Amino acid sequence: MLNSAGVARRPAEGAAEPTGSGTDASGAIEFRLLGPVSATRAGTVVPLSGAKIHTVLAVLLLARGALVADSRLSTALWGDAPPPTSNSQIYTYVSRLRKALGNYVRIFRKGPGYVLDAREAEVDLFSFERLDRLGRQALEESRHEEAGRLLGGALDCWSGHALENVTEHLLQFERPRLEFLRAQALERRIEADLSFGRHRSLVPELLSLVARFPMDENLRAHLITALHRCDRQAEAVQVYGEGRRILDEQLGVAPGQQLSGAYLRMLRGESADPRRRPHVLLPARAAAFTGRTAEAARLRSLLLRRSPGPGARLRAALVTGMPGSGKTALATEVAHGCAEAFPDGVVHADLQDADGAARPPAAVLAEILAALGEREDTARTARHSLSALVSRYRVRTADARLLVVLDDASSDVQLTGLLPVGPDSALLVTSRGRPAFVSAVHTMSLGPLDDEDAVALLAESAGADRIRAEPAAVRDLVRYCAGLPLALRIAGARLAARPHRTVARFAAQLADPRTRLAALSYGNLSLTRTLGRALTRLTPATAAVLPWLSSVGPGPFTARLAGELTGLPEAEAERALDELVDGSLLFAEPDRAFGEDRYRFHPLVLLHADATPRQELPR
Template sequence: MEFRVLGPVEAWRGGERIALSGSKMHTVLAAMLLAEERVVSDSRLSALLWGWEPPATASAQIYTYMSRLRKQLGEEVEIVRRPPGYVLRAPGAVVDLVEFRRRERDGRRALAERRFEEAADLLREALGQWRGTALANVTEHMLDAEPAPLEEERMLALESRIEADLELGRHEYVMVELTALVAEYPVRERLRAQLMTSLYRCGRQADALHTYYEGRRVLSEQLGIDPGEALGSTYQAVLEGGLGLGPRRGGRSGAARPVPSMLPAPDGELVGRDDQLELLRQRLGRGGDRPRRILVTGMAGLGKTALAVRAAAENSELFPDGLLFAELCGLDGAPRAPRAVLAQLLRALGESDRALPAGDLEELVRLYRARTAERRLLVVLDNASGDRQLAPLLPAGTSAVLVTSRSRLARITEEDTLALPLLDDDASLELLAARVGRRRLADDPDAADDLVAYCGGLPLALAVAGARLAARPHWTVARLAARLADPATRLAELSFGDWDVSRVLRSSVKHLPAAVHEVLAGLADPGLSEEPFCAERAGQWLALGEDAAEAALEALLDAALLELAGLDDQGRPLYRCHELVRLLAAALDGPVRPALRASR
């Protein structure tokens, strides 16, 4: 039995998640797990479930929740009445919070005893227990009371792990991470002092001093205080040259080479992808001589990049020589030349521009493979256009490659291909709640359900809807739902700032052959609105032969503009078109539908 609270509250048995419905059930379970076999009183449970206004039937409802938990958790878990409340006992169960605290305690002890390598490993393992915001699916009343102390424990462990890495000479490895952390937590002085140390040791003394001056201003403006001992002593050490540049040790091997960390900063919470994260963890952790090449594929806007970045960050301890990241498409959607990507990756691995072969792709590939042959790296290649672009970017040796692409790739096996699904309704609501808050959705649950339906489980669409509501607190959920209700304007409404669902979907259409483009436009016709459909039916409606229709539909499938929906009774593939793709098809230039009707 396994329980998780460092993220959404979950219970697992035999590798399968136990379905627990509703925030109150998760709250009751979380409260008893946090108590660590101590009694949780009825009054405590009532406050966590309903706040200051419990219903008259609170005791009866708590009794019902306990009965449901007993039934769902089974005989491995004992929930008993111990006045004035309840206690949970689960001998032999694994609780992620307990595992985190044990590893964190051992890691800080190793750090105090200057066993830095061991300390870094233990603290990474401890932080690996976290899957997001603690207690993410409990009631708002519990969220007001419990997550802050847990988050402080996580931050202390993170600061200790960074201290161990700095003692090991991994200042380049942690500098990018620290830059993002200081931006997120500007008044945490220990983090700012660590960033100053890493900048100084990378030869950036001026930036280290600027970091101090910025921190002094933030502390004065936000808290009305001056820098404390940790920040002040680090500032003095920078001025006096007392932090030491020393040789870079970069990892276990002790080689004087950089340990790159190129992952982009995460963009909000990753919702509804726990199973996929676990699968990627297993694939990335697989040993042996077989190359680890893993593909995450699916339609535009599904969150492939967010999933890959999260998986890479959570499994970074498997790759002590660093994390590489490259976007394989430009801002206009055009594929980047492998030569430019290789140059970027080689610079991250420590090569100077003068050492890079000018204009010779084969020489760049040879140098890249020589530099990766004896390292344990994870290379994340985002938005690959195809195998031809990917082939020169595959590293040598035991390094792993995590690729995202809208297309299936011949160089990656079916076993190592993860087709990312759309989010179900529960996960879609959770993503919206992460953007705008649970209370706002709860005020009009019907309108929230309508929003979910209009977004069709596409994370980008849900993120845009959430961002629009967050930016307009005076809007009701029903108002945005009403704006999305009209199919003719829905895509235009799903745009906010740099996020534009229509633009992202159009990037999949841009390079389609003309004949395939015409077939996609034809899919907007109401005659094909009943899904799924086979190539014969599409051909009849579009005035095409079955073979020509199937070739076009397969091309759309390869571009992730269609998805397979199984086989019909004759063994022929059935296709399904996402509603937002159908709306895009209706807006394409050069519609073919009137001409096709006239030809039949």
């Protein structure tokens, strides 16, 4: 736009200039700052010519959606000597940028400057910062393998030196900061890889880095450590001697603490091996963990958060939920993900046998001690003295950094003596109810999966293409499984075993409530058997009440109505309902208007209750 004098006229505040001819707004656009500044759309580089237009784009992106004043753009373009027409030239550069980028981003005038809205775009700098932040957190929590992977991904965002094709004025302000962040990420990645035992693969990289940056003491220290762990002490001595000479000749200083420390540890023969990998005795984790990602992240954070000071308490978390809700799968995934933070090991103990009966604490303790390497006389002690086993376990865990996973607890009696005593250890328990010991620990209750996660879980087993091909039948299937992970895994396994059958055909089998539970069985997975084992943990009186409640439907219903249906006094009916809630076979919701609880069934538990024969209740 030009005014009557032929001078470029800026648009009104908040207005965007015309974007040019017929630019399609579909697709994604990517911006690069960590190398030559560029924009790519659908794999094709957007043509931008000249250092100044690249500078304007870089300054707007670095502002992260904040206002960039004309004066800031002027300084980046011309330093302290802007031309008289600087504002008009800035306007021209912005106009060219808008035309080149089209409708993929918005650049609009606001007050004394411009704002670039690129929320839908990919920016390599922002990806680098996110991965670097996650990698730092993983390194601080001793998750070295994950830290190395994340920090390596952050460094992969770089394609050269930052801001290679901008003006010198912007370069002198921004490049040192960005290159410093890159150097920090590289050093952290090397530290993570060394801690994980990748010293052999690191030696060539570190030799190259030390040659490029001969006065970087940290890189040289890492090289000495890696060479030492590869039994190449002579070369390590040479690397140290060369570094000492260079520092003396170039700077007139002696090696600092990190470089001297690495050299002295090598001379004393310390840390010749990388940090030993923790001894992990856990069930295999799922090939692709689906759903519960927020819950998994929360549990990892709880187990890895160490309280400072002498009064630190055991970190403990309890996962509860109805039968088949995925408690064990979640605990296994979290424990595998935390393993590196517990150098003395991760042990798992199942507190129920194959028939659902509680295992004796002495047998569980003997198993855990054997897993920790204390095999001598363990079996004999298990037969004679629980107290002796508890004493040995407490001594073994007093100063250890250990993660103990106790799966499927049914009572406090089972947990007696199984809690690690050291403040540096952590405990993860799964249970259908809430043992009394958990009053001071975090409790996470698992509900049904939402529809999106349920579909993803089906796709994991049956194949994503197959699930996408029949969306209506998949919606029916998800509804029949009612968000229960076990039911969804069984459904996925059955579909995978019959690739020639349609999803709609299997959904039709589940449509009849009378045959749904029978259809949700495959191999050693059986929803009926899982729910039946849950009933065996109830008192006989409460187990007998459950089938009578099926006539009330899904609910909600009150203890008064349950008493009328069963012929029991209301107080006795309420005790039975509370036991069913404690066993996660009913849900309880407070009704604040009437000051009483209301109860409801999960749809699949209701079907099981309706199919269970009714016994006469004692009156």
